[in-house]
Structure formats: structure tokens, C-alpha cells
Amino acid sequence: MRLRGGRAEWYRNRWVRSSQVARKLGEPYPGQAPPDDFACNTHVIPYKGRILALQESGPLPYELDGELNTVRPYDFRSTLKGAFTAHTKYDAADELHAVAYYPTWDHVRHLVIDGTGRVARTTRILVADAPMMHDFALTGKYVVIVDVPVTFDMAAAEAGAPVPYVWNPKHPMRVGVMPRSGGATRWFEIDPVFYSHTLNAYDQGDTVVMELTTLPAPFYVAGRGNGGPSTTGTLALDRWTVDLRAGRVTSTRLDDLPQEFPRVNESLVSRRHRFAYTASAAEMWRAYETVDGVPPDDKFTNCLVKHDMLRGSRQVHRFPNGAAAGEPVFVPRRGARDEDDGYLLSYVHNPDRGASDLAILSAQDFTARPLARIHLPGRVPLGFHGSWVPDA
Ligand SMILES: [Fe+2]
Structure with a gap:
């Protein structure tokens, strides 16, 4: 989804063109596929002007462009040898950290990608x-x-x-x-x-x-x-x-309270935060007790939670029964000074329409009606993680 000037310009989805996906779509795959090639499906992050789709336990990240076209597998300027992770940490020190694991390794690898965008240090931990x-x-x-x-x-x-x-x-x-x-x-x-x-x-x-x-x-x-x-x-x-x-x-x-997908204001990664945001996962895990596999979307979640760690309190934003809310991603308001001055964006299944809305909540007025609901033409399958990437 692209948001600009108070409007939703488009919504689209695209397969990540791994070698296998390209073959099935009858498209050429540029160059040779890396080992453990896979259509990365777990997280999408911005990194130094690029958009990277990430996967743990083997595959290289895939670089995407702002229109969701697959650019190429991305190895941090030829410095990433082997597996990466979906859950990186990037903080004010301009370092991107990862802990990678792989089925046949006797260790895991802590990787530090420095400000030049290269893997600057790898530590093997048995x-x-x-x-x-x-x-x-x-x-x-x-x-x-x-x-x-x-x-x-x-x-x-x-x-x-x-x-x-x-x-x-x-x-x-x-x-x-x-x-x-x-x-x-x-x-x-x-x-x-x-x-x-x-x-x-x-x-x-x-x-x-x-x-x-x-x-x-x-x-x-x-x-x-x-x-x-x-x-x-x-x-x-x-x-x-x-x-x-x-x-x-x-x-x-x-x-x-059963909950998952915890997120903070990303500018506070590695530093003390006050506020946290999660999606309540009660329905999701009830489904896991009876279904050996991925539960149907309408058994997933129907509320978002804001935690105040200083006060030890929480606020719950409820969506209607039958709704299903995905990971809440915090986006700071331009010029924000307070930690929670910004927006929570989440894809929420709207049972009345049989399709998904992008719900935009005010993080400081969390239980109020959403500031905006963007009606999508279809249902967005609730997945794992993602980011909102400034187009600059
Ligand atoms: Fe995850």
C-alpha cells in the first residue's frame, strides 16, 4: 500500500521472484540462484535506501523496489556468506545486527553490518x-x-x-x-x-x-x-x-492477555522504551490447539494492545467480532518528540465487507475510532512482519 498526501494511491501484492517462483511463472531469473534460494516471506525492512525481504535459516535476503518488483538476492556487497535472519536489529549506532542459524551448523553467527553496509564482524557462538x-x-x-x-x-x-x-x-x-x-x-x-x-x-x-x-x-x-x-x-x-x-x-x-507481534517505536531499539504495541492472539492460539497448521484468518486476532511500561497499564483497541488484526506497526508523526506521537497501522479483516481494511490508529488516542480505514478490494492474508518505508 502506498500512502501519500492523505490518500491511498495503490494496494498490490507480488511474489518474491526466487529462482523457483520465476520458473513457475515462466519468467527469466537473472544470474545464478544462491544456495538455499527461497522467496523470503517473514519480514520486510528498509535498509539504506533499499527494501529487503528477509528469511531465517539459510536464504539470502531479496531486494525489492518500491513497486514490489524483485531486484536481486542481496548479500550486503558480497560480504554475507551463508544464512541470515528475519529479525534484525538496527539502532542509533547505525549498525544492523543479526543472529543467523542453519540446520547443519554447530554454532550460530552474530553478524554486524556497519554503516558502510558491509558485514564488518562475524562471531561464531557454539x-x-x-x-x-x-x-x-x-x-x-x-x-x-x-x-x-x-x-x-x-x-x-x-x-x-x-x-x-x-x-x-x-x-x-x-x-x-x-x-x-x-x-x-x-x-x-x-x-x-x-x-x-x-x-x-x-x-x-x-x-x-x-x-x-x-x-x-x-x-x-x-x-x-x-x-x-x-x-x-x-x-x-x-x-x-x-x-x-x-x-x-x-x-x-x-x-x-494472549498476545503476539510486539513492536516499539523503532527509534528506541536497544534503548529503554516506555510504550509497546501488540496484537491479541487469543483466537489464534485456540485454533492452534485443534488445527495442525496455519489457522484460518478469522480465528486470528481482533484487538490491538498498547502497553505503558512506566505505569504498568494497558489499553485495548477492540475490533468487531469476526475481525482479525495483524501486527501493529508504529509510524512516528513527522516532527514527533514524544515516544508515542504517531500512528499504529494494522491490516484488519472487516467481516462486514468480507475484505481487509488498513486501520490507522492514533497511538496517543488509542481506544478512539481509527483516524482512517482504507477499504481494500480483497482480503489480505494475515502474515508475519513488515515495515512502513518512507519514500525518500
Ligand atoms: Fe517473527
């Missing part, structure tokens, strides 16, 4: 069992790595599971803290839980504070294709405090 590392956290001083007991499973891969990772009760749950300039990782063992997404993290004296969504153990990856039980329980918002002096991690439940 881990057992090839765990899934969907996300991580960054503070002003540290990288926080979460080693979850969801590990690569060859039998699931051979059975054709799209995501061949299974709950592994023999794999200890650990939180690793490494200086962001590289060096040794300090590990802290904690009780097993499934870590889903980082909201944000920051330093506070000798502690590292990380806020995140978690799901009770055990967690079973949807679409694993190898039978077995389903996940029960719901996602919630937690705070982990890593006390580096005492050598201890404390977990605090911030909100047990």
Missing part, C-alpha cells in the same frame, strides 16, 4: 543440537541470544515438514549475553519456555532487561508434519532481567 533462533535482542552494550529447546529434527525434515524443528526436552534452555563488540558469551540456564519475539531490550546498570513474548513449554512447531501432540497455552508478555553481577535471570509476567 550451540548444541542446531536450535531454532527466530529472534534475539540488542542493547547498547550486549547481544542477547536465546537458546530454546526447539531443535532441528532430521526425521521431520525427511517427512517433508516445512519447519523441521521439534521440541527437544534434552536440550537445556539458556539465555546468552555477549558484548555487542564480540567476545565470549555468558550463558544462564533458565526453566524451559518457548521464546517467540523480542519487543525490545536495554541496559540498566549491571542488568540487561529484555521484554518478549513467550509460550509455555512444551512448544510444537505448526506444520511440523510428524504427528505428535499440539501446543497448549497462550502467548504472554514477559520481562527477563539478567543480573550480570549476581549471575541470575529473573522472569516477570507483564501481561497474561
Whole structure:
């Protein structure tokens, strides 16, 4: 969707032209396809004038143009060797950080892409069992790595599971803290839980504070294709405090309303934030208890939540029953000085029309009627993550 001058100029969707997609569409693929080529489907970020579609566990990012045409696989000026991630962290230091994992590695890689747009440093961190590392956290001083007991499973891969990772009760749950300039990782063992997404993290004296969504153990990856039980329980918002002096991690439940897709004002990545935004996922996870795979859209979510971490309070913006709201993305108002001076944009299924709206909420008047609803001609499948990219 392109928004300009108070108008929605267009809405469109396009396949990312990986080599396989290009072949199926009968289109030429420029050059040779990279190893593990895949139509990246998990996140889209702006980076130094480019738009990158991202995927974890193998494929290179794909660069897209502002019209959603696929440009080429993107390897940061020939400096990215091997896997990348969907959940990067970019902060005021003009560094793009990533933690990449790959099924056959005996380690994960912390990558720092510096202001020149090149991978300037790679640190290998040894881990057992090839765990899934969907996300991580960054503070002003540290990288926080979460080693979850969801590990690569060859039998699931051979059975054709799209995501061949299974709950592994023999794999200890650990939180690793490494200086962001590289060096040794300090590990802290904690009780097993499934870590889903980082909201944000920051330093506070000798502690590292990380806020995140978690799901009770055990967690079973949807679409694993190898039978077995389903996940029960719901996602919630937690705070982990890593006390580096005492050598201890404390977990605090911030909100047990089922919720997912935590986002902050991106200008505060790695620094202390006050406000957070999530989508309530109650219906989504009820569906996961009964459906081994992706739930139907109308079982997904129907409210957005704004958290005030200073006051320890929340506001809920409800959409009608049968609506389904996707990830809320914060966009600052031009010239904003306050952290929450801006807009929350979310694709919301409108059950009255049988199609999706882009809902634009005022972040400072969160429970009021949306400032705008843009009626789309069809239904937007609720997916994972995305960004609103200034066209400049
Ligand atoms: Fe994600």
C-alpha cells in the first residue's frame, strides 16, 4: 500500500521472484540462484535506501523496489556468506545486527553490518543440537541470544515438514549475553519456555532487561508434519532481567492477555522504551490447539494492545467480532518528540465487507475510532512482519 498526501494511491501484492517462483511463472531469473534460494516471506525492512525481504535459516535476503518488483538476492556487497535472519536489529549506532542459524551448523553467527553496509564482524557462538533462533535482542552494550529447546529434527525434515524443528526436552534452555563488540558469551540456564519475539531490550546498570513474548513449554512447531501432540497455552508478555553481577535471570509476567507481534517505536531499539504495541492472539492460539497448521484468518486476532511500561497499564483497541488484526506497526508523526506521537497501522479483516481494511490508529488516542480505514478490494492474508518505508 502506498500512502501519500492523505490518500491511498495503490494496494498490490507480488511474489518474491526466487529462482523457483520465476520458473513457475515462466519468467527469466537473472544470474545464478544462491544456495538455499527461497522467496523470503517473514519480514520486510528498509535498509539504506533499499527494501529487503528477509528469511531465517539459510536464504539470502531479496531486494525489492518500491513497486514490489524483485531486484536481486542481496548479500550486503558480497560480504554475507551463508544464512541470515528475519529479525534484525538496527539502532542509533547505525549498525544492523543479526543472529543467523542453519540446520547443519554447530554454532550460530552474530553478524554486524556497519554503516558502510558491509558485514564488518562475524562471531561464531557454539550451540548444541542446531536450535531454532527466530529472534534475539540488542542493547547498547550486549547481544542477547536465546537458546530454546526447539531443535532441528532430521526425521521431520525427511517427512517433508516445512519447519523441521521439534521440541527437544534434552536440550537445556539458556539465555546468552555477549558484548555487542564480540567476545565470549555468558550463558544462564533458565526453566524451559518457548521464546517467540523480542519487543525490545536495554541496559540498566549491571542488568540487561529484555521484554518478549513467550509460550509455555512444551512448544510444537505448526506444520511440523510428524504427528505428535499440539501446543497448549497462550502467548504472554514477559520481562527477563539478567543480573550480570549476581549471575541470575529473573522472569516477570507483564501481561497474561494472549498476545503476539510486539513492536516499539523503532527509534528506541536497544534503548529503554516506555510504550509497546501488540496484537491479541487469543483466537489464534485456540485454533492452534485443534488445527495442525496455519489457522484460518478469522480465528486470528481482533484487538490491538498498547502497553505503558512506566505505569504498568494497558489499553485495548477492540475490533468487531469476526475481525482479525495483524501486527501493529508504529509510524512516528513527522516532527514527533514524544515516544508515542504517531500512528499504529494494522491490516484488519472487516467481516462486514468480507475484505481487509488498513486501520490507522492514533497511538496517543488509542481506544478512539481509527483516524482512517482504507477499504481494500480483497482480503489480505494475515502474515508475519513488515515495515512502513518512507519514500525518500
Ligand atoms: Fe517473527
